[in-house]
Amino acid sequence: MSPPSRRLQTKPVITCLKTFLISYSLIFWFTGVILLAVGVWGKVSLEAYFSLASEESTNAPYVLIGTGAIIVIFGLFGCFATCRGSPWMLKLYAMFLTLVFLAELVAGVSGFIFRHEIKAKLGVAYKNAVKSYNSTDSSSIAVDAIQRTLHCCGVNNYTDWNDTDYFKKNGIPASCCKDNTNCTPETLKDLDKAGKEVYTTGCFSRVTHVMESNLGIIAGISFGIAFFQLIGIFLSCCLSRYITNNQYEMV
DSSP states (O other): OOOHHHHHHHHHHHHHHHHHHHHHHHHHHHHHHHHHHHHHHHHHHTHHHHHHTGGGOOOHHHHHHHHHHHHHHHHHHHHHHHHHTOHHHHHHHHHHHHHHHHHHHHHHHHHHHHHHHHHHHHHHHHHHHHHTOOSSSHHHHHHHHHHHHHTOOSSSBGGGGGGSHHHHHHOSOGGGBSOGGGOOHHHHTOHHHHHHHBOOBOHHHHHHHHHHHHHHHHHHHHHHHHHHHHHHHHHHHHHHHHHHHHTOOOO
16 A cells, blocks of 8 residues: 555646546547548548449548547547546557557558559549440449549540540530530530530549549548557556556545
């Protein structure tokens, strides 16, 4: 049993650590909400791009959504464990933070690597999607969404559609049009006339730029939040040790 004077000296330290850890846990909970939102945003905003290369698609958005949801739950658990002053709960909290750190680190590295490999994979997928375009299947719908959103047409430029079966029957897709009121079927079947009414810039360069930028943001946020866990691990271990060594009990 520790002398009363020693316990009186360590009690302010424990109180200070608990204050810091509760503050950290609340911030941790908030980062979980941010991570969850980023995962949902990535899934929704990049859905069209992922659908073009389903075999090569990344699970990063799902990892972020799952990790964010778990962080929200354990952020509240961290507050509860700190208020209770339970050493085993604090150790469990520190263990969880360690697992989250590793998971987010892996997700961040995966996103960073995928960002640099996206051009070759997506390039082949996009060319195949344009070549087999029929305006009804999922890849065709994704192509239309990209062309409307990014104001582009074809792979490298709008003339790429000249080599497709769809062009021979229907001309350039209406999703390439700058203004649908000026795009008549006759205009879309004539490359010279269509050049004045459709977007002339190819989609490949714009798609890869958007993908690399967005995945870079996701990877950066993952790295930032991951290293933030180290603070919580340190505080949890310190508080658990102080409580255990000094047999401190929360009244």
